[in-house]
Amino acid sequence: MPDAELMQRLRELLGDKGVREEPHPDWPDIVLKPESTEQVSELLKLCNAAGQPLVPWGGKTCLVDGLNETCGELALSLERMNAIEEIDTLNRTLTVQAGCILQVAAEACEERGLLLPLDLGARGSATIGGNVATNAGGNRVIRYGMMRDLVLGLEVVLADGTVVSSLNKMIKNNTGYDLKQWFIGAEGTLGVITRVVVRLRPLPQSQNTALVACGDFGSVSRLLGWLDANTGGTLSAFECMWPSFYQYVTREGSLHTPPLPQDYPYYILVETLGSRPESDAEEFERVLGEAFEQELIVDAVIAKSESERHAIWEIRDDVLGFMAQGPCAIFDISVTVDHIPDFVAGVDAFMDTVPDSYRVVFGHLGDCNLHLILGNTNPVVFDKQKLEHGVYELVEKFGGSVSAEHGIGIMKRDHLGCSRSDTELELMYRMKRMLDPNNILNPNKIFTADKVA
Amino acid sequence: MPDAELMQRLRELLGDKGVREEPHPDWPDIVLKPESTEQVSELLKLCNAAGQPLVPWGGKTCLVDGLNETCGELALSLERMNAIEEIDTLNRTLTVQAGCILQVAAEACEERGLLLPLDLGARGSATIGGNVATNAGGNRVIRYGMMRDLVLGLEVVLADGTVVSSLNKMIKNNTGYDLKQWFIGAEGTLGVITRVVVRLRPLPQSQNTALVACGDFGSVSRLLGWLDANTGGTLSAFECMWPSFYQYVTREGSLHTPPLPQDYPYYILVETLGSRPESDAEEFERVLGEAFEQELIVDAVIAKSESERHAIWEIRDDVLGFMAQGPCAIFDISVTVDHIPDFVAGVDAFMDTVPDSYRVVFGHLGDCNLHLILGNTNPVVFDKQKLEHGVYELVEKFGGSVSAEHGIGIMKRDHLGCSRSDTELELMYRMKRMLDPNNILNPNKIFTADKVA
Numbered sequence: 001m002p003d004a005e006l007m008q009r010l011r012e013l014l015g016d017k018g019v020r021e022e023p024h025p026d027w028p029d030i031v032l033k034p035e036s037t038e039q040v041s042e043l044l045k046l047c048n049a050a051g052q053p054l055v056p057w058g059g060k061t062c063l064v065d066g067l068n069e070t071c072g073e074l075a076l077s078l079e080r081m082n083a084i085e086e087i088d089t090l091n092r093t094l095t096v097q098a099g100c101i102l103q104v105a106a107e108a109c110e111e112r113g114l115l116l117p118l119d120l121g122a123r124g125s126a127t128i129g130g131n132v133a134t135n136a137g138g139n140r141v142i143r144y145g146m147m148r149d150l151v152l153g154l155e156v157v158l159a160d161g162t163v164v165s166s167l168n169k170m171i172k173n174n175t176g177y178d179l180k181q182w183f184i185g186a187e188g189t190l191g192v193i194t195r196v197v198v199r200l201r202p203l204p205q206s207q208n209t210a211l212v213a214c215g216d217f218g219s220v221s222r223l224l225g226w227l228d229a230n231t232g233g234t235l236s237a238f239e240c241m242w243p244s245f246y247q248y249v250t251r252e253g254s255l256h257t258p259p260l261p262q263d264y265p266y267y268i269l270v271e272t273l274g275s276r277p278e279s280d281a282e283e284f285e286r287v288l289g290e291a292f293e294q295e296l297i298v299d300a301v302i303a304k305s306e307s308e309r310h311a312i313w314e315i316r317d318d319v320l321g322f323m324a325q326g327p328c329a330i331f332d333i334s335v336t337v338d339h340i341p342d343f344v345a346g347v348d349a350f351m352d353t354v355p356d357s358y359r360v361v362f363g364h365l366g367d368c369n370l371h372l373i374l375g376n377t378n379p380v381v382f383d384k385q386k387l388e389h390g391v392y393e394l395v396e397k398f399g400g401s402v403s404a405e406h407g408i409g410i411m412k413r414d415h416l417g418c419s420r421s422d423t424e425l426e427l428m429y430r431m432k433r434m435l436d437p438n439n440i441l442n443p444n445k446i447f448t449a450d451k452v453a
Numbered sequence: 454m455p456d457a458e459l460m461q462r463l464r465e466l467l468g469d470k471g472v473r474e475e476p477h478p479d480w481p482d483i484v485l486k487p488e489s490t491e492q493v494s495e496l497l498k499l500c501n502a503a504g505q506p507l508v509p510w511g512g513k514t515c516l517v518d519g520l521n522e523t524c525g526e527l528a529l530s531l532e533r534m535n536a537i538e539e540i541d542t543l544n545r546t547l548t549v550q551a552g553c554i555l556q557v558a559a560e561a562c563e564e565r566g567l568l569l570p571l572d573l574g575a576r577g578s579a580t581i582g583g584n585v586a587t588n589a590g591g592n593r594v595i596r597y598g599m600m601r602d603l604v605l606g607l608e609v610v611l612a613d614g615t616v617v618s619s620l621n622k623m624i625k626n627n628t629g630y631d632l633k634q635w636f637i638g639a640e641g642t643l644g645v646i647t648r649v650v651v652r653l654r655p656l657p658q659s660q661n662t663a664l665v666a667c668g669d670f671g672s673v674s675r676l677l678g679w680l681d682a683n684t685g686g687t688l689s690a691f692e693c694m695w696p697s698f699y700q701y702v703t704r705e706g707s708l709h710t711p712p713l714p715q716d717y718p719y720y721i722l723v724e725t726l727g728s729r730p731e732s733d734a735e736e737f738e739r740v741l742g743e744a745f746e747q748e749l750i751v752d753a754v755i756a757k758s759e760s761e762r763h764a765i766w767e768i769r770d771d772v773l774g775f776m777a778q779g780p781c782a783i784f785d786i787s788v789t790v791d792h793i794p795d796f797v798a799g800v801d802a803f804m805d806t807v808p809d810s811y812r813v814v815f816g817h818l819g820d821c822n823l824h825l826i827l828g829n830t831n832p833v834v835f836d837k838q839k840l841e842h843g844v845y846e847l848v849e850k851f852g853g854s855v856s857a858e859h860g861i862g863i864m865k866r867d868h869l870g871c872s873r874s875d876t877e878l879e880l881m882y883r884m885k886r887m888l889d890p891n892n893i894l895n896p897n898k899i900f901t902a903d904k905v906a
Contacts, residue, residue, distance in 0.1 A: 174859065228655050232685065
């Protein structure tokens with residue numbers, strides 16, 4: 001339990017609405033809910049002086065167990081700091097408090113005719129601050145980049161309560177070290193993000209979607225380069241599904257009618273976002289026709305209506321359904337495109353040794369990002385650690401990344417060394433020690449507390 | 454003079470080719486030229502132990518006096534480490550040693566059918582390492598981003614000789630802190646960049662260029678948003694010239710025939726890079742026609758041949774010619790688009806108070822980046838400090854950046870506070886102290902040595 005005197009002072013600072021007890025079996029029972037950057041700063045000063053650790057809460061998607069294994073932390077939620085402060089249509093920027101929900105911000109921008117490019121499954125619960133802290137990826141990275149690429153400015157509060165305000169709105173600004181980069185993707189371990197300036201883009205006027213099939217992986221990788229070269233900057237999705245994915249999702253009795261036969265080696269959802277509804281559709285069809293003539297693809301179905309587009313995306317997005325087969329581990333890894341076939345073959349060989357197993361492979365192939373769902377139809381034999389060990393050993397073998405877009409949290413902490421050298425890790429520890437010497441900010445995430453003691 | 458024993462050991466380490474005396478009135482006379490990362494590491498260990506400062510040399514463009522005011526440094530040139538190690542056409546990456554000249558790397562990529570997106574005037578002398586160290590911008594930022602956005606991986610040697618190898622080739626990699634970001638744009642003060650992995654793009658197949666005129670600044674800023682929204686991701690240049698620029702460059706007796714009359718308020722070079730030579734030209738003309746109908750532009754000339762395109766770009770690029778008018782100061786600043794008219798009006802009002810003055814305004818408006826050339830036709834009254842003071846006071850007033858793309862170096866050191874708060878500066882000092890406690894790496898750049906003593 002936190003120190004009684006500290007709690008008393010936090011209650012005085014934050015008021016009744018600012019300190020809530022929300023009992024939970026795994027998460028901290030006490031949640032601090034400041035309403036301003038000043039309150040964040042003051043509460044951090046108090047906690048830092050008392051050595052009281054905090055775990056910042058975003059949307060709590062928890063894909064890397066970021067909230068589990070807490071020991072004595074207070075939770076810090078910015079849900080009351082959720083204001084959309086400015087949508088600047090001339091400079092095309094959004095200034096927003098960190099607690100704002102991604103979807104709320106995106107819809108507000110859309111109403112003003114602008115696109116907030118980040119989009120991901122958890123859009124309805126994820127916060128902008130969480131998206132920055134985890135350098136979120138999602139559905140349109142191939143076109144607009146990760147969250148890091150969209151952030152122009154940040155306001156961050158350091159562990160000692162120092163407010164670092166770098167709310168830059170300019171695209172070019174080379175004035176000394178780019179401090180915001182230190183905090184993006186640091187998973188809340190170096191500072192608490194309180195405000196963000198996001199670069200907005202014009203709203204696309206056309207969206208063209210197809211599901212295509214490739215006969216071998218060489219064609220898949222050539223198709224990626226070829227489409228990127230022939231769609232003039234509009235390619236926004238290149239989502240690859242292995243037959244294990246496609247066959248299961250579109251199986252008899254499932255919710256989906258298979259738009260293409262089920263016996264192709266690779267299925268790819270391709271999408272472009274353009275500015276000319278009339279000509280873009282025609283052009284999209286022509287480009288896919290050429291890909292067919294060049295034998296890059298062996299089959300294709302182009303969405304001719306909004307409902308057909310949704311039907312294709314729903315196949316790609318129907319990920320939760322797999323888990324009905326039995327307990328599983330979900331992986332979010334990267335390997336370079338040339339290594340993907342051997343990596344997937346390695347996963348197959350490994351899973352062949354696991355009894356009563358099932359496997360699903362899919363991913364944002366345009367970004368080198370694969371997701372794997374590996375599980376057991378017989379719950380009794382499920383061994384998560386064994387599955388993780390098997391996969392991360394392969395990731396290390398192929399020089400890949402144990403976390404493409406979800407971060408490290410607690411779940412991947414022990415596997416960080418597969419993708420990062422001791423020298424790199426030591427630099428991370430030094431940074432953590434410099435900015436958070438008492439280790440109060442999200443301790444034990446990314447690396448364990450003893451590394452920075 | 455450096456310590457004799459240190460020099461002896463450096464000569465033993467680097468050999469005859471690795472230590473050269475190149476007398477120069479302003480720059481260090483002794484240049485170290487290592488041929489490998491290992492040599493860079495060893496020489497840094499020696500210099501760090503001896504407290505011997507170093508100034509890393511790139512292409513020596515020197516736009517922010519990065520090489521002047523040296524006091525006892527040894528120069529460190531990576532010109533012998535200039536190998537193009539790999540052009541990976543499948544993953545579309547370039548792995549290159551830091552001393553490689555930008556143009557050499559770009560041409561090698563082009564031969565393999567790929568685009569190295571960074572392009573700038575000094576392409577024939579600037580090195581990739583220098584481009585990373587300064588987070589270079591240039592001609593295509595609006596389409597492909599700054600150098601930071603193109604770097605996938607880095608190898609850096611720290612002041613104490615530690616080699617940090619983060620030669621990542623994957624687009625998505627959220628495994629702990631993104632260390633490379635610390636060194637990009639740090640102007641060689643935190644580490645010596647030895648190797649870089651650059652993300653490549655498909656070579657554009659079409660290039661459409663026009664010079665357009667706008668009647669007022671409101672139209673200019675609306676045109677930027679409108680073109681971005683209506684060219685489907687292909688807009689690559691939006692270069693604005695004020696009449697002071699256009700009229701002088703195309704004056705009677707100049708090298709250039711004015712493609713448009715000389716009495717418009719704003720001239721803009723617009724360019725798109727697309728993938729469909731046939732339809733893109735038609736589309737470009739149609740979009741500009743619509744802009745004319747919507748009264749965003751009042752006149753336009755579209756390049757119909759490669760020589761017409763060159764003629765337009767040569768007007769934009771004929772910057773050195775201005776300096777024939779007399780001594781001048783060159784500025785590289787950013788302000789948000791909404792503030793540009795007031796900022797330029799402020800510069801005009803200020804320059805009206807300067808006797809025998811001339812002024813030129815132009816810039817990468819799509820990136821908020823203005824360049825100013827302010828000088829005196831009468832050399833006797835030229836007062837560079839006064840001009841700098843006048844401009845940076847205006848930059849601070851409008852919340853702008855004293856360096857958009859050239860960095861701080863020595864020239865802008867005293868003005869960094871116009872764009873950065875004391876809190877931000879203190880964080881920079883702390884980082885410098887952590888990574889280079891003896892202050893041997895490019896001391897006195899960005900901030901003076903006493904700040905980190």
